[in-house]
Amino acid sequence: xxxxxxxxxxxxxxxxxxxxxxxITESPSFIGSLxxxxxxxxxxxxxxxxxxxxxxxxxxxxxxxxKNVRFIYTIPNFQNPTGITMSLAKREAVYxxxxxxxxLILEDNxxxxxxxxxxxxxxxxxxxKDGLVIYAGSFSKILSTGMRVGYLVAPAELMxxxxxxxxxxxxxxxxxxxxxxxRFLTECDIGAHLESIKGIYAHKxxxxxxxxxxxxxxxxxxxxxxxxxxxxxxxxxxxxSNEFATRLVRxxxxxxxxxxxxxxxxxxxxxxxxxxxSGSGDEQIVQGITHTAALLHEVCPG
Amino acid sequence: xxxxxxxxxxxxxxxxxxxxxxxITESPSFIGSLxxxxxxxxxxxxxxxxxxxxxxxxxxxxxxxxKNVRFIYTIPNFQNPTGITMSLAKREAVYxxxxxxxxLILEDNxxxxxxxxxxxxxxxxxxxKDGLVIYAGSFSKILSTGMRVGYLVAPAELMxxxxxxxxxxxxxxxxxxxxxxxRFLTECDIGAHLESIKGIYAHKxxxxxxxxxxxxxxxxxxxxxxxxxxxxxxxxxxxxSNEFATRLVRxxxxxxxxxxxxxxxxxxxxxxxxxxxSGSGDEQIVQGITHTAALLHEVCPG
Numbered sequence: 321x322x323x324x325x326x327x328x329x330x331x332x333x334x335x336x337x338x339x340x341x342x343x344i345t346e347s348p349s350f351i352g353s354l355x356x357x358x359x360x361x362x363x364x365x366x367x368x369x370x371x372x373x374x375x376x377x378x379x380x381x382x383x384x385x386x387k388n389v390r391f392i393y394t395i396p397n398f399q400n401p402t403g404i405t406m407s408l409a410k411r412e413a414v415y416x417x418x419x420x421x422x423x424l425i426l427e428d429n430x431x432x433x434x435x436x437x438x439x440x441x442x443x444x445x446x447x448x449k450d451g452l453v454i455y456a457g458s459f460s461k462i463l464s465t466g467m468r469v470g471y472l473v474a475p476a477e478l479m480x481x482x483x484x485x486x487x488x489x490x491x492x493x494x495x496x497x498x499x500x501x502x503r504f505l506t507e508c509d510i511g512a513h514l515e516s517i518k519g520i521y522a523h524k525x526x527x528x529x530x531x532x533x534x535x536x537x538x539x540x541x542x543x544x545x546x547x548x549x550x551x552x553x554x555x556x557x558x559x560x561s562n563e564f565a566t567r568l569v570r571x572x573x574x575x576x577x578x579x580x581x582x583x584x585x586x587x588x589x590x591x592x593x594x595x596x597x598s599g600s601g602d603e604q605i606v607q608g609i610t611h612t613a614a615l616l617h618e619v620c621p622g
Numbered sequence: 623x624x625x626x627x628x629x630x631x632x633x634x635x636x637x638x639x640x641x642x643x644x645x646i647t648e649s650p651s652f653i654g655s656l657x658x659x660x661x662x663x664x665x666x667x668x669x670x671x672x673x674x675x676x677x678x679x680x681x682x683x684x685x686x687x688x689k690n691v692r693f694i695y696t697i698p699n700f701q702n703p704t705g706i707t708m709s710l711a712k713r714e715a716v717y718x719x720x721x722x723x724x725x726l727i728l729e730d731n732x733x734x735x736x737x738x739x740x741x742x743x744x745x746x747x748x749x750x751k752d753g754l755v756i757y758a759g760s761f762s763k764i765l766s767t768g769m770r771v772g773y774l775v776a777p778a779e780l781m782x783x784x785x786x787x788x789x790x791x792x793x794x795x796x797x798x799x800x801x802x803x804x805r806f807l808t809e810c811d812i813g814a815h816l817e818s819i820k821g822i823y824a825h826k827x828x829x830x831x832x833x834x835x836x837x838x839x840x841x842x843x844x845x846x847x848x849x850x851x852x853x854x855x856x857x858x859x860x861x862x863s864n865e866f867a868t869r870l871v872r873x874x875x876x877x878x879x880x881x882x883x884x885x886x887x888x889x890x891x892x893x894x895x896x897x898x899x900s901g902s903g904d905e906q907i908v909q910g911i912t913h914t915a916a917l918l919h920e921v922c923p924g
Contacts (some may be wrong), residue, residue, distance in 0.1 A: 323625050323770075330791045334661055339641055356790040359636055455829040466797035468625075489632045490625040494796040495768035583747040 322486070323493045325430050325470035328456035329353045332391065332426050334485040335478065342386040344423075345393040346374055348552075348582030348592070350400040353393060363391070369399070373406030376413045383421045391454070392417075393425040398443060398548020401582045401594035405546060409442050415447045423452075430458040430470075433514055433548035436522035450473030459501050459548070462514060467497035472581040484535040498556065504587055516614035521549065524597040528605050535613035537620045542595075549598035554579075555591040556620055564619060572611035624788070625795045627732050627772035630758035631655045634693065634728050635662040636787040637780065644688040646725075647695040648676055650884030650894070652702040655695060655730065664692075668886035671701070675708030678715045685723045687889075693726040693756070694719075698746060699734040703884045703896035707848060710743050717749045725754075732760040732772075735816055737849035738824035753777030761803050763851070778889035818881020823851065826899040830907050837915035839922045844897075851900035856881075857893040861921055867895055869921075876915035878890060 321440070337343065337612050339361040345354065347366025357364050367374045383389050392414060395405040406414070417611065420423050424452075427444045445455035455473040464468075474482055486492070504510065528551065532542060542553040553576075561578035568574050578607050579590030595612075597605060624630050631654075639645065640789040641663040647656065649668025659666050667684050675698070677905045685691050694716060695776065708716075720727050729746045747757040757775040765771075776784055788794070806812065832852065834844060844855040855878075863880035870876050881892030897914075899907060 323796070326790075327792045338663075352793065355786070359787060359790045361640075363659075468792060468794065468796040484657070485661060487654065488628075488661045489791070490629045491654065491772060492770065494625070494770040494799050496798055497796050501799075522907065 321472040321493050321498055322440060322456075322472055323490055324460055324468040325428060325456045325458035326352055327486075327489070327493075328355065328428070328454070328470060328472045328490065329356040329393075329426070331472070331482050331485045332454055333357060333362070334489070336424065336479045337362050337391045338379055338388075341388040341390045341549065343390055343393060344382050344386070345584065346395065346399065347584050348401055348579060348590075350395060350428070351581045354582070354584065357393070363387075364584050366386045369402055369404055371404065373404065373410040374414065376410060376417070379414065383417060383423060389421070389423045391426045393426045393428065393430045394444065395431070395440070397429055398434065398545050398550065400431070400548075401550055401577065401579075402552040403543040403545030403548055403550045404552075405441065411441065411444050415444055415452070418452050419450055423435050424454065425453045427453055428456045430456075430461050431548035433462050434518060434521055434549065435522045436518040436588075437523070438546040446474060448475075451477065454478065462510075462517065463501060463504060467500065469493060487581075512596055518547070521547070521598060524600070524602075524605060525551070527595045527602060528595065528609060529610035531606055532613070534607055537613075537616050539620045540616055549596055551595040551597065554615065555597060557591055557601065559619055561590045561593045565614070567614060567619075568615050572606045572615060573610045576612065623795050623800055624758075624772040625792055626762055626770040627758045627760035628654055629788075629791070630730070630756070630772060630774045630797075631658040631695075631728070631885050632791065633774070633784050633787045634756055635659060635664070636791070637783045638692045638726065639664050639893075640690075643690040643692045643846035645692055645695060646681065646684050646688070647886065648697065648701065650703055650881060651695065651886075651887050652730070653804055654690060654885045656884070656886065657917070661694070665689075666886050671704055671706055675706065675712040676716065678719070680714060682715065682719055685725060691723070692726045692730045693729045695730065696746065697730045697733070698743070699731055700847050700852065702765055702850075703735070703852055703879065703881075705845040705847030705850055705852045706854075707743065713743065713746050714749060717746055718764040721752055726753045728758065730758045732758075732763050733850035735764050736794060736820060736823055736851065737894055738820040738827070740848040747775060750777075753779065756780065764812075764819065765799065765803065765806060768894065769802065770870065771795060771799045771803050778918060820849070823849070823900060826902070826904075827853070828906060830897065830899045830911060831903060834909055834915070837911060837914075839918050841922050842918055851898055853897040853899065855897060857895075857918065858922055859893055861893045863892045863895045866917070866921060870914060870917050874917060876910045876913045878914065 342363040342584045343357045344365045346369050365386055367379045367382050445453045458470040539556045562580055565578040566575050577594040579592035639662045644665040645659045646667045648671050667688055669681045669684050682777050749753045758819035760772040841858045842855055864882055866882040879896040
């Protein structure tokens with residue numbers, strides 16, 4: 321049990337990475353994990369995302385062309401920030417590459433229980449016959465973010481070291497939130513709870529997408545996730561997402577996260593931005609997309 | 623606010639230490655902190671403890687003879703494992719050396735509120751006019767260990783980096799235990815609570831000392847702390863504390879922690895062991911010391 325899933329990334333680095341070792345991540349990826357990896361002074365290498373997950377040829381090339389690759393970091397379901405889900409074929413391909421090159425996989429799955437349409441795809445960990453996958457899970461997105469209760473599942477030979485790293489880091493995770501999770505899992509109907517929140521998120525996501533379909537300029541592309549809490553919109557090349565996000569919050573009080581926050585090289589340009597549909601009511605979603613669309617029409621050519 | 627005071631040590635290392643940098647600690651010192659420092663691959667240098675804290679001449683020599691000394695780690699009150707409290711003169715001397723050599727101090731004070739006799743001595747942090755001291759506090763020893771709520775006070779120019787390190791590590795500390803601490807501090811009488819637990823610990827400590835005075839062989843020396851939860855006993859040179867502790871738990875079901883656990887070099891010999899008086903009832907204390915004394919009479923010469 322970890323202090324949120326975030327701690328899984330920290331413990332994995334603490335156990336596996338020396339300065340200069342390589343960590344391969346999806347690009348873009350979650351800023352919290354990227355910053356965690358950066359804090360260990362690793363060589364952070366990004367692999368471009370396609371509609372069904374990482375570009376597998378580029379992943380193999382990244383493994384081959386970098387020294388001391390310790391693990392491949394992936395958020396396979398409804399990825400943060402893109403909302404993309406990795407296909408089963410790609411999960412098998414990533415696992416096969418990990419096995420071929422003797423590299424571990426760090427599978428971060430905070431959103432997997434929030435699928436509101438389509439069929440669940442097996443976790444990469446479910447393919448793990450060779451002790452290659454560390455799986456990070458969380459109660460933050462299904463019970464409460466404020467509790468900070470996550471967990472990891474790891475090969476036995478790594479678990480002893482992860483436990484020592486945990487003891488060095490914060491001794492153990494706060495007991496009361498752990499007991500609350502235990503109580504919920506044993507005495508409440510977690511399945512019914514998930515159905516309930518998935519219904520809520522489905523509604524919000526489909527509302528946001530409908531508003532985007534109706535209002536966004538045709539030159540702006542965006543993902544259509546099957547779950548999770550994020551959408552990823554890409555403006556035409558050359559439009560600066562930092563500038564766009566700054567104007568949007570200043571002029572229209574709507575907050576999106578610019579794509580640069582999720583890049584391996586935070587100095588690289590990005591014309592994309594992340595939208596979140598979990599925390600806002602219907603009226604806010606409609607207003608937010610209306611304002612965002614209005615500014616997009618100002619800044620996007622054509 | 624940190625996930626227990628333990629996280630202060632982790633964040634301090636994350637922000638201040640590269641591999642090979644030097645951290646100076648009291649010797650012996652708390653195993654949890656030592657292991658945290660070790661996890662950053664620092665050069666760990668111990669300075670011998672006297673009855674009133676570190677040997678100041680040896681501390682200066684350690685600072686001068688090691689490269690990239692990042693901080694001096696001290697538990698100034700009722701130290702774990704020795705129960706020793708650093709005198710004001712030594713606190714001033716440690717601070718003066720830190721200033722002279724441009725080294726930081728990490729002051730870990732989980733037990734300071736548990737003084738049950740004598741006068742409180744000002745924290746090293748209270749001397750800090752130059753932004754040299756990171757102070758780590760905890761609710762673990764005064765409200766509940768299981769909550770995992772600690773805190774740090776740091777110079778402003780370090781705080782921004784410590785906050786980013788905290789975000790990378792576990793995002794934030796669990797909210798409910800934080801709210802419980804807040805509620806206790808604002809709506810309950812923390813002063814009265816401290817008086818109450820200090821009374822309990824004073825009684826336990828003095829009972830344990832009285833039993834030790836009556837039963838231990840004269841060749842065994844031990845500290846007489848004015849607070850906290852630990853006592854430190856030293857057997858004659860050459861007696862192996864690992865072997866003693868192993869026999870004590872196997873043959874007599876009494877658990878003490880052998881001194882080697884608290885040494886900078888865990889392979890070095892130690893004839894000392896740590897006793898804890900906070901968790902046991904009167905009857906257990908008397909029985910525990912009776913059994914410990916009996917084995918001491920077997921193994922100590924004369």
